[in-house]
Amino acid sequence: MAVYETVIGLEIHVELDTKSKIFCSCSTKFGAEPNKNTCPVCIGLPGVMPVLNEEVVKLAVKAGSALNCKINLINKTDRKNYFYPDLPKAYQISQFDLPICSGGFIDLDIEDRARKIGITRIHIEEDAGKLIHLEDSEYTLIDYNRGGVPLIEIVTEPDMRSADEAVAFLKKLRAILIYSGISDCKMEQGSMRCDVNISVREYGSQELNTKVEIKNMNSLKEVHKAILKEENRQMQFYHYGEGHKVVQETRRWDASKGRTVTMRSKEDAHDYRYFPEPDLPPVIIASETAEAIKNTLPELPDAKRKRMIEKYRLTEQEVDILIEEKYVADFYEETVQLSNEPKEASNWIITEVLRVLKTEKEIPLTTRQLSDLILEIKKGTISRTAGKEVFEALITSEASVEKIIAAKGFQQISAKDEIEAIVDQVLSSNPQAIEDFASGKTQSFGFLMGQCMKASKGKGNPGVVKEILEQKLRR
Amino acid sequence: MKVTKEEVAYIAKLSNLMLTPEQAEKQAEEFSNILNHFDTINQENLTGIEMYSFEDEPLRLRKDEAIPFKNSDELYANTKSMQETAIKIPKVVE
Numbered sequence: 001m002a003v004y005e006t007v008i009g010l011e012i013h014v015e016l017d018t019k020s021k022i023f024c025s026c027s028t029k030f031g032a033e034p035n036k037n038t039c040p041v042c043i044g045l046p047g048v049m050p051v052l053n054e055e056v057v058k059l060a061v062k063a064g065s066a067l068n069c070k071i072n073l074i075n076k077t078d079r080k081n082y083f084y085p086d087l088p089k090a091y092q093i094s095q096f097d098l099p100i101c102s103g104g105f106i107d108l109d110i111e112d113r114a115r116k117i118g119i120t121r122i123h124i125e126e127d128a129g130k131l132i133h134l135e136d137s138e139y140t141l142i143d144y145n146r147g148g149v150p151l152i153e154i155v156t157e158p159d160m161r162s163a164d165e166a167v168a169f170l171k172k173l174r175a176i177l178i179y180s181g182i183s184d185c186k187m188e189q190g191s192m193r194c195d196v197n198i199s200v201r202e203y204g205s206q207e208l209n210t211k212v213e214i215k216n217m218n219s220l221k222e223v224h225k226a227i228l229k230e231e232n233r234q235m236q237f238y239h240y241g242e243g244h245k246v247v248q249e250t251r252r253w254d255a256s257k258g259r260t261v262t263m264r265s266k267e268d269a270h271d272y273r274y275f276p277e278p279d280l281p282p283v284i285i286a287s288e289t290a291e292a293i294k295n296t297l298p299e300l301p302d303a304k305r306k307r308m309i310e311k312y313r314l315t316e317q318e319v320d321i322l323i324e325e326k327y328v329a330d331f332y333e334e335t336v337q338l339s340n341e342p343k344e345a346s347n348w349i350i351t352e353v354l355r356v357l358k359t360e361k362e363i364p365l366t367t368r369q370l371s372d373l374i375l376e377i378k379k380g381t382i383s384r385t386a387g388k389e390v391f392e393a394l395i396t397s398e399a400s401v402e403k404i405i406a407a408k409g410f411q412q413i414s415a416k417d418e419i420e421a422i423v424d425q426v427l428s429s430n431p432q433a434i435e436d437f438a439s440g441k442t443q444s445f446g447f448l449m450g451q452c453m454k455a456s457k458g459k460g461n462p463g464v465v466k467e468i469l470e471q472k473l474r475r
Numbered sequence: 476m477k478v479t480k481e482e483v484a485y486i487a488k489l490s491n492l493m494l495t496p497e498q499a500e501k502q503a504e505e506f507s508n509i510l511n512h513f514d515t516i517n518q519e520n521l522t523g524i525e526m527y528s529f530e531d532e533p534l535r536l537r538k539d540e541a542i543p544f545k546n547s548d549e550l551y552a553n554t555k556s557m558q559e560t561a562i563k564i565p566k567v568v569e
Contacts, residue, residue, distance in 0.1 A: 018539050019539050020539050028541070034561040035550075038547070039544035039547075051535065051536070051537040053537050054536035054538060056539075057536065083489065085567055090490070131567065139558070139564065271489060281534060
């Protein structure tokens, strides 16, 4: 039986993190009342003139630099014509033959295999408006707030071979763009959207078979599912000698049904009739400007990963978890700076903070609170178990760690005389256990230890209790 | 360069335009004339001329500042149907 491989290329639209739109001064803020952020330019009234936002050029050059692209110092805008109500001008200002960046790559490390995924190009363009299709209604509502929001479209080479690789690529891309302040890349809000081009061929073949484009996945999980489903659909055709049934088309991912459905086939594939945008001059960037923008790039995930492994002596797995989200990595480094406890900070964040983040949107405590908590445990003021309870309290309180420990009465008893009194009392009421221990039954030590901790209401410092108990029994 | 009536019909379809056969014929002729004019321009010898030299007119960019449009009440004054602030149109589903 033939062995098949999947060939995947991606087109990713990312909303740039600007205050105003690409060609007018309307706000780009998400969630405003419909059509609130619109003006004659972005709703395409006749006679208006677009003026390019300088921040868009800056962020696109920044993205190109972060993704190892060549910056095209001379590039230009073009009109992409199509007729649909989300596009009031009936053309989208985009870039066609001279995009702002071309020819980059991202290095991936998948199960210790190095993979280089090529980036064909990055171009700038305006977003379209949003159509709201109400169920059981004969109307569609239009909101042009998103129309004119600046986007970059990143097009990759068909270099990915599996759903895992595609998702790994998207994760890395997302991290790089967030780290560099280019976009917030929120897939669920649509500030990062991904179309997948997918085809299947016999393993070892260099030919590219007919590809299908899939759209409408609003999370990485859905991207993964949609690719698995589509590659399977195509493989079935090739497997039964019906490869001709794979037709070039756009399919929409239906998350609720877990399958792709035809959206439009090649017959009515769009003929966009691109032509140069006559209302805008070519974008000419001075090489010094491009260089200066490149120099504003912060530390990117790969460099951060390497540095954190070396500096904090963490494992690769730990660092990978910590740097996946920039704000978590920043939180970690600040906590370490305050506490000087890299290992403990990593443990607390990976087990406790990330657990809370599954349901919360923001980290619910401050770096000061977490570092104080780590230090109080280290000093022995509270036990590790009590520490977890203090952590829970910190989530809902802005109080200092010290106050919470005092309020809950969690201070460990470390004073030797206090503990000695407790141990004495336990020993006098358990003569049998002492005898057992003397006759060699070592497990009775555990029993006595437990009794002492119980008598101290869990507050005895276990190290001190153990030490004193041992001394007394061996006497 | 000759533009055929079929090409005009195709472009009209993409643009959601209805043309009568007479109009299509007229458009085909006008399009042909425009393209012929470009052919003439194309014969110009451009060797040694820098295509993208705009030194006299440096690129004008806009500062990234959000300024709300003031006359927003009138913006949708001619819109036929609204539901609150959203534009209401007959159902379109791709």
